[in-house]
Amino acid sequence: MKNYTTLILAGLVIVLAAVLIGVMVYIQNQPAEVRAIQPLVEIAEMEPDSARWGINYPNQYHSLLKTETNNIDTTYAGSSQFSWLERDPRQVILFGGYPFSKDYNDDRGHANALNDVRETKRLNLNDEDPKHTPATCYSCKSSDNPGLWAELGMEAYDAMSFNEMTPNINNSIGCSNCHEAGTMRLIATNPALIEALERQGKDWETYSRQEMRSLVCANCHVEYYFKGDGKYLTFPWDNGTKVEEIISYYEEVGFKDWAYPETESPMLKAQHPEYEFFTAGSTHYEAGVSCADCHMPYVRDGATKYSSHDVHSPLLNPEEACGQCHTNTDYVVERVAIIQQQVAETKITAEDAIIDAMTAIKAAVAAGNADPALLDEAKKLHREAQFMWDFISAENSTGFHNPEYALEVLSKSIDTARRAQMLAAQSVGDMSLLETGTYYENK
Numbered sequence: 454m455k456n457y458t459t460l461i462l463a464g465l466v467i468v469l470a471a472v473l474i475g476v477m478v479y480i481q482n483q484p485a486e487v488r489a490i491q492p493l494v495e496i497a498e499m500e501p502d503s504a505r506w507g508i509n510y511p512n513q514y515h516s517l518l519k520t521e522t523n524n525i526d527t528t529y530a531g532s533s534q535f536s537w538l539e540r541d542p543r544q545v546i547l548f549g550g551y552p553f554s555k556d557y558n559d560d561r562g563h564a565n566a567l568n569d570v571r572e573t574k575r576l577n578l579n580d581e582d583p584k585h586t587p588a589t590c591y592s593c594k595s596s597d598n599p600g601l602w603a604e605l606g607m608e609a610y611d612a613m614s615f616n617e618m619t620p621n622i623n624n625s626i627g628c629s630n631c632h633e634a635g636t637m638r639l640i641a642t643n644p645a646l647i648e649a650l651e652r653q654g655k656d657w658e659t660y661s662r663q664e665m666r667s668l669v670c671a672n673c674h675v676e677y678y679f680k681g682d683g684k685y686l687t688f689p690w691d692n693g694t695k696v697e698e699i700i701s702y703y704e705e706v707g708f709k710d711w712a713y714p715e716t717e718s719p720m721l722k723a724q725h726p727e728y729e730f731f732t733a734g735s736t737h738y739e740a741g742v743s744c745a746d747c748h749m750p751y752v753r754d755g756a757t758k759y760s761s762h763d764v765h766s767p768l769l770n771p772e773e774a775c776g777q778c779h780t781n782t783d784y785v786v787e788r789v790a791i792i793q794q795q796v797a798e799t800k801i802t803a804e805d806a807i808i809d810a811m812t813a814i815k816a817a818v819a820a821g822n823a824d825p826a827l828l829d830e831a832k833k834l835h836r837e838a839q840f841m842w843d844f845i846s847a848e849n850s851t852g853f854h855n856p857e858y859a860l861e862v863l864s865k866s867i868d869t870a871r872r873a874q875m876l877a878a879q880s881v882g883d884m885s886l887l888e889t890g891t892y893y894e895n896k
C-alpha cells in the first residue's frame with residue numbers, strides 16, 4: 454500500500470513537472486504581445502516617447518538606449534561612423550556629381566539615427582532650391598513618424614521640406630516603429646512597406662510571428678526611392694525584390710537618382726537593401742531564421758528572459774547571437790571572416806571595372822563622333838553595373854546575409870561594366886579605350 458502511495462506521488466510530480474515545462478515552452482513560443490508582462494501604465498496609440506513605454510518594459514527600453522553609446526568596430530562594420538569615402542576612395546569617383554561623394558559614413562545604433570540624419574553634409578536645407586531635401590528623409594529615423602503619418606497622411610508628410618518637418622520630430626527610432634501599443638505585437642508601421650506589399654498581393658497581417666521578426670526591419674532596411682515631385686516614399690518591389698527585378702522596375706518608371714558628370718549616364722543609388730538581399734534565398738532565410746534571431750537574441754536579467762533591443766553587429770556577441778543554434782561559434786565566426794574577405798575583394802574588382810567603363814564612356818562622349826545607339830547602350834550598362842555593385846556595397850553585412858548571392862551579383866556587375874567599356878570603345882572605333890586603369894594615369 455505504502456509503495457503504491459509513493460508511486461502515485463512520484464507519478465503526480467512527474468505529470469506536474471511535465472505540465473509546467475509544457476506551459477513554459479508554450480509561453481516562450483508565444484508572440485511578444487502574449488509574453489509581455491502586465492502593464493503598469495497605459496501607453497497611448499503610436500506613443501512617440503520610448504521612455505513612456507520603458508516604464509512597463511524597462512529591460513527592452515534600457516537595452517535600446519545602449520545603441521546610443523555603442524562604438525566598437527568590426528573588420529568591415531560596427532558602430533563607429535567611419536567614412537566609407539576615406540576607407541575606399543574609389544567611391545568618391547563612383548558617386549561623382551552626387552551628394553554621396555561628399556559624405557558617406559557607416560551606420561551606427563538606432564538611438565543615433567535622428568542626430569545623424571540632421572548632421573549629414575548630404576542635406577540641402579535651402580527650401581528655395583528645387584533640389585532641397587524633402588521631409589521624406591525623416592521616414593526611417595524617428596518614432597514620431599507613425600503618429601505623423603496617421604495625422605497628416607504620408608502624401609502630405611512627403612510633400613513638406615526637411616526644414617518644415619523638423620519641429621515635429623523629437624525622437625530617434627523607438628518602440629512605436631515596431632510595436633502596437635497595448636497589444637505589443639510586431640507591426641508594419643511604414644505606409645510605403647504596407648503599400649509595396651499590397652501591390653505584390655501580400656498582406657503583412659497574415660505573416661507568422663517568425664516572419665514578423667524580419668518584416669519589422671523592412672520598415673527601414675530596404676531599397677526605396679522618392680517618387681515624383683511629391684517625393685512620395687516608394688519601394689521598387691512591383692516586379693520582385695531581386696536586383697534585376699528592381700532594375701527592371703526603375704527602367705519601366707524611367708527613374709534616375711542623378712546624371713553622371715560629363716557622361717550623363719542615368720545613375721541609381723542603392724540604399725540599404727538588407728531585407729531584399731537576405732530574403733533572396735539565403736541559407737538562413739530558407740532555414741526560417743529571422744533578422745531578430747541574430748540581431749536581437751534573448752538575454753537574461755536574473756530570472757527574466759527578454760529580447761535584447763541593443764541592436765548591433767552580431768560579431769560583437771556571437772555566443773548570444775549565433776550560439777543559440779550553432780554549437781561551434783568560433784567556427785561560424787571564422788566563416789563570416791572568410792565570406793566577408795571574398796566579398797570585399799570582389800567588390801573592389803567590380804569598382805575598378807565600373808571606373809574603367811565610366812572612363813571609356815567619358816572619352817567617347819568627349820570625342821564627339823560616337824555612334825549614339827552604342828553609346829546609349831554603354832551608359833545603360835554603366836547604370837546597371839553600378840547599381841548591382843552598390844546593392845552589395847550598401848547592404849551592410851559585406852555579403853554575409855547571403856554569400857552566394859553577393860558573389861553572383863558582383864560577378865554580373867563586373868561583366869556588365871566590361872561590356873559597357875567595350876561598347877564605348879566600339880562607339881568611337883577607338884580600341885585604346887579598352888585599356889584598364891587609365892582613370893588613375895590621367896589624374
Ligand code: HEC
Nearest residue numbers: 527530531670674727728731737743744747766768849850
Ligand atoms: C544569421 C545571422 C544574421 C541574420 C539572420 C541577419 N543578420 Fe544582419 N548581420 C549579421 C552579421 C554576421 C553581420 C556582419 C557584421 C559585421 O560585419 O560586423 C550583419 C550585419 C548587419 C548590419 C550592419 C551592422 C553594422 O555593424 O553596421 C545590419 C544593418 C544588419 N545586419 C541588418 C540585418 C537585417 C535587417 C536582417 C534581416 C533582413 C539581418 N541583418 C539578418 C548576421 C545576421
Ligand code: HEC
Nearest residue numbers: 484485489503506510513514517627628631666745759760
Ligand atoms: C526595431 C524594432 C523594434 C523596436 C524599435 C522595439 N522593439 Fe520590442 N521587439 C522587437 C522584436 C523583433 C521583438 C521580438 C518579438 C517576438 O519574438 O515576438 C520584440 C519584443 C519585445 C517585447 C516582448 C518580450 C521580449 O523581450 O521578447 C517587448 C515587451 C518589447 N519588445 C518592448 C519594446 C519597447 C518597450 C520598445 C521601446 C523602448 C521596443 N520594444 C522597441 C522589435 C522592436
Ligand code: HEC
Nearest residue numbers: 531532560561562565566569593630670672673744748765
Ligand atoms: C524605423 C526605422 C528602422 C527600423 C524599423 C529598423 N532599423 Fe536598423 N537602423 C535604422 C537606421 C536609420 C540605422 C542607422 C542609424 C545611424 O547610423 O545613425 C540603423 C542601424 C542598424 C544597425 C547598425 C547598428 C550599428 O551599431 O552599427 C543594425 C545592425 C540594424 N539597424 C539592424 C536592424 C534590425 C535587425 C531591425 C529589425 C529588428 C532594424 N534594424 C529595424 C533604421 C531602422
Ligand code: HEC
Nearest residue numbers: 736737740742746747767774775777778779785786788789
Ligand atoms: C535561429 C538559428 C540560427 C542562428 C541564430 C544562426 N544560424 Fe547560422 N545556420 C542556421 C541554419 C539552420 C543553417 C543551415 C545549415 C545547418 O543546418 O547547419 C545555418 C548555416 C550557417 C552557416 C553555413 C552557411 C551555408 O551557406 O552553408 C554559417 C557560416 C552560419 N550559419 C553562420 C552563422 C553566424 C555567424 C551566426 C550568428 C551571427 C548564425 N549563423 C546564427 C541557423 C542559425
